[in-house]
Amino acid sequence: SGVAHFAYDDEETCIAEVRYLIGMLPSNNREQAPAVGGSDPADRLTEALLDLVPAGPGQAYDIRDVIEEIVDDGESFEVHAAWAPNIVCALTRLDGHVVGVVANQPAAMAGVLDIEASEKGARFVQFCDAFNIPLVTLVDVPGFLPGVDQEHNGVIRRGAKLLYAYCNATVPRISLVLRKAYGGAYIVMDSRSIGTDLALAWPTNEIAVMGAEGAANVVFRREIAAADDPGAVRDQRIAEYRSELMHPYYAAERGLIDDVIDPRTTRAVLIRSLAMLRAKHADLPVRKHGNPPQ
Secondary structure (H helix, E strand, O other), rough: OOOOOOOOHHHHHHHHHHHHHOOOOOOOOOOOOOOOOOOOOOOOOOOOOOOOOOOOOOOOHHHHHHHHOOHHHHHHHEEEEOOOOOOOEEEEEEEEEEEEEEEEEEOOOHEOOOOOHHHHHHHHHHHEEEEEEOOOEOOOOOOOOOOOOHHHHHHHHHHHHHHHHHOOOOOOOEEEEEEEHHHHHHHOOOHHHHHHHOEOOOOEEEOOOOHHHHHHHHHHHHHHOOOHHHHHHHHHHHHHHHHHOOOOOOHHOOOOOEEEHHHHHHHHHHHHHHHHHHOOOOOOOOOOOOOOOO
């Protein structure tokens, strides 16, 4: 239900994990989270990432394996692990400094955003912002979950909570598109258009309104229907859409991302980027409180 952030089988494990959590948090909201030394090199290449994320947009994988490869010693502390599994929220460290990771989970519901995932992500972003913890967002999202139930229960209103949380955050923010980044779901996952400090992408990125198959069926619907061989025309238009609008550098050419990076250098790039942003200071307008969507 999302009421409990963590659940353990015994008291001893629970107390140990609470101690671990407290060790990653600052004493108050005016301090930075405690940094520690470590043996994991900041410039370590993450060769395994070349195989962990399939190139095919329809293939699933576990985003937690990606996080494990990137962070210090493969250690992370997942929040709300059993609730809204289509998004992963975790506290971890990069070069000894605490960061909050928000990531779509293709292994659950293909990584779509729904009501619960949006609220889970928004709550975690606000928590990190409250305690000066930088945010790293890993994006592989095919869109918002469609359906009558989602619409009737306010997926747009609830999804706006995640948008609001990111826009309101003043901590350093870095987004990295691993693969799919479609439509409004891409926008709310800390995209350039809502103020992320650095927007990065792997060469496998597909930043678009929708996938090539869906776009071809909409844009070229009449041409496909009137063709003698609809299947061949459809395949041709899909290939053209991919080559012209979904190639790796299309987003960079239009300013949607700052750089296309080698997946093997992901850890090093994130650490250097966070070090550059460590002195970031942003003040919100003076007011009693914000007006978040409810």
